[in-house]
Amino acid sequence: MGMPGATGPPMSLEGVDHALRRRVEERDRIAGDLLDLDAHPGNRLLSGMTPTGETGRRWEQAQASLVTLWWLFDAYRRVLDLAAEARAASRPDLGLLTALLTGASVELKPDDVPVEKRSLLRAAGEWVTLDTVLARMDRTYREIAETAGAVDAAWTALLPDLDRADAARRAAGELRESLGAADTELDRLDAEARRLRAQVATDPLGSAGLAGEIAALARAAEARRAALEQAARVREEYADRAARLAGRIEAVAEAEREALRVRDLVLAKIDSPALPEMPGQAPALRDRLAALGTAGGRWLELVERLTSLERGVEEALAHAQRVTESMTGLIGRRDELRGRLSAYQAKAVRLGHAEDIALADLYGTARDLLWSAPCDLRRATVAVAEYQRAITRIGAAG
Structure with a gap:
């Protein structure tokens, strides 16, 4: 035709x-x-x-x-x-x-x-016609380009996180080799990465729902790399950190001895004080420090144990210091009442009531309580308040 x-x-x-x-x-x-x-x-x-x-x-x-x-x-x-x-x-x-x-x-x-x-x-x-052929080519071209573009967009969306996870896993693997340690968590991440990459590589269009898993994998791989980096640092710094810990534990022991000394002082000077429980963590902290040496180069395990011990030592030191400050405050309260009583006595003299018998009786009661050992802080506080109110009334009356 x-x-x-x-x-x-x-x-x-x-x-x-x-x-x-x-x-x-x-x-x-x-x-x-x-x-x-x-x-x-x-x-x-x-x-x-x-x-x-x-x-x-x-x-x-x-x-x-x-x-x-x-x-x-x-x-x-x-x-x-x-x-x-x-x-x-x-x-x-x-x-x-x-x-x-x-x-x-x-x-x-x-x-x-x-x-x-x-x-x-x-x-x-x-x-x-040529125009009809052109229209059909244009329609077919757009269909193919749409598929190619969708595939490229899917890869572009998913591969960066996979590559980020791979980079972190490679770095973590090198650290693991240098530490000479097994790491089951890194093995698990390796297997997960292989599974996800295989699925994305062969079916990017069907893998859009994996974006969350892939991002989580990248975060986990980076966290594992960071943990292994910390383990490597601990290996390099272990001797120095252990020595510093020993020194800090001795500081804890000294703070706890100081707390006991202040407790004995308070018991001698204050009647029936409400005392906090005495700290006594230094012996247990020494035992934990000694136990670190039994880890046998298991640096990943040592990271957690060493960090936990460092935190525990600082907490024990802060607790001992707080206990001491709390008990010292009881003596400080007595001294503050003594100072207030002396100040109001001076005010009574300025007001011309130095010979006032009633005021002298109130002053004497408060002074006896405050300069007694042990001192009843509750009664002394009430006595000073009564003496203060009496002088304030005199001052107001002119």
Whole structure:
């Protein structure tokens, strides 16, 4: 079957040249776009593997569409080659050229349809215009590009965290080797990373739901690297830190001895004081420090035990100091009452009541309580308050 003729009057030679030039430029642009599509990162990555799942299904469709796209482009190009040949004749056939450039000049034969696009119920051959072929190519191109772009976007979203996890795991593995220690947690992270990477690599489009798991893996790998880095630091610093700990434990022991000394002083000077429980952590802390030496180079374990002991030593020291301050405050309270009593006695003298018998009795009661050992702070506080109120009334009366 021959090519259908043009449906309108022939174009002028100038019109033919213009249309042919536009179509050739169009052909070259399309060829460049098709090459760019082949070079797209998503297409290149998929071409080098066997995708599975949703990605495999979309890629199979895209490959079939790509074959169709090149087939359509080849049919388009053949018509332009015929038009260029006709235009080069010594006496160009303007009717033929018009038919080629504007009419249904592209034959899409059933036998030329790619196998994956065929049906056993063969359709008859089809003649379409260059514009129709261009529209079909554009539609097919967009479908393929959408798949390639979706795959590339999926990889772009998921691979950075996987790469971050891999970098952290490699660094952690090197640290583990240098420490000569087994690490079951790092082994678990390695297995998890292999599983997730295999799934993302073969089915990025079906792996969008793994983003949370992958981010968690990256965080866990970085945390494990940090733990191993800390273990390596502990190995280098262990002797110095252990020596410092021994010194701090002696500081705890001294603070606890000071608390006992202050307790005995308070018991001697204050009647029935409410005392806190006495601290006594130094012996247990010494035992914990000695036990660190039995870890046998298990540096990951030592990190936790050493850090915990350092924290415990500082807490014990702070507790002993707080207890001492609390008990010292009882004596300070007595001394503060003594000072207040002396100040109000001086005020009574200034007010001209130095010989006031009632005031002298109140002063004597308070003084006896405050300068007795042990001192009854509760009664002394009440006595000083009564003496203070009495002088305040005198002052107010003028």
